[in-house]
Amino acid sequence: MPSLAPNSAALGLAQALVAATLAFAAIAAARSQGIRLERESLVAMVRGLVQVVAVGAVLVIVLAGPVWMWLAAIVLMAGAAGATAARRAARIPGALVLSVVSIAVGSALVIVPMTLLGVIPWAAAGLVPVSSMIIANAMNTGALALDRLRAELLAHRGQTEAALALGASSAVAAQPYVRAAVTASLIPRVDTLRSLGIVWIPGVMAGMLLSGVDPVYAGVYQFAVLAMIFAAAAFTALAATVLARRRSFGFADELVIE
């Protein structure tokens, strides 16, 4: 029986093939019901395999590399996350910059102090993957917040302009919608914390258990990671909505998004 902690590429490939065979069986079962998944699924599986192998190869280099390489990987992740989140906010002027800035600020506000305090280990194998989890979640939350803010402002254009017409600043006029966007964007993160350990055993804890770490410590550290993810997501949502709100109004505090 193979070890639960695979340490060879050949073993990993064998495991991937066995798992893929099961996926093919599911595709065949679907086909027997007239549901044709094979083309799309095959492309997605091949693409996924190539991507994770490539990422694994890059990580081999990064994890063995110098500090600047770890930090460069984290900066690249934040940039890519910003570009992805910006697609949701494409109609807000300057969406790319505000997405990158908000994700970078939100993530840095957590990663830097937590690393200095030793909560995130100062080692490539700790810093890079934990940072990637924080940045990925900040990206999702930031994108949700931007999407929701735009929708709220458009749905409440009348109320927003009524407030402006009464002499309110854009910050006051948009306040209820900024609040709604931040709250809504954090619902998935709150649900994650609420269901922790009951509905699912998250990746960090699963990985630590597979590596033979004490389950109680693995659980507590998983909570620490999720708390950091929540904090970074909240900072990102706040930064993204404040920046997007500013971009949604013109020089005369008039609503300019469409």
Place this chain on the structure above:
Amino acid sequence: MLEARGLSRLAGDRAIVAEVSFGLEQGTVTALTGPSGSGKSSLLRLLVRLDEPTGGTVLLDGADYRNLPPPVLRRRVGLVLQTPFLFAGTVADNVRFGPAQRGERLSDADVDGLLARMGLAGFGERTVDRLSGGEAQRVSLARTLANRPEVLLLDEPTSALDESARGEVEDVVRATIADRELTCLIVTHDPAQAERLAGRILSIDRGRLVGDRSSAARAPGADRPAEAAV
């Protein structure tokens, strides 16, 4: 009091408002009429910078309005929108909103007095979701008046109302204008309403001002000479 000078707004190649110039004298009531889509509401929005003009400007007491902070401009030039868009909460919350932006708190007596003049005595603690269309529009007018504007812009204030509510709101508008000697510009697509309320009638079509005449009826301000500034 208020003067539009060559006011224009382009949307792409299309002129929504084109080179509009007119003046409003202190204490006069002017109606702005025209068919749907002629640019009436767009012109009103330009006067309070809810949209920015692509050409021209507005003078308020001789000063370019672009030199005023937008909240100050919008306090001095109050706009009542076609749809009330009241804020969630009570009627009193809505009336207090404008002054609160400047750190002022209207007393209960001020709120009650203002509501009484709108025919809404005792409505202060009522939540806005329990108002009829006509009551909501009168609350909208009350909260604009709570800012003590020097110029009042009304964007078809009765167009979304049934006949009886229309009459109530029109009566309140007429009484308010006479009571406060406000400088007022009322957008309406109803020529009869324009005659009833205004001393001067401007006509707009395809974004251009195409008429400027005195009203036949005597209305507040009707005895004042019309500005021929088209």
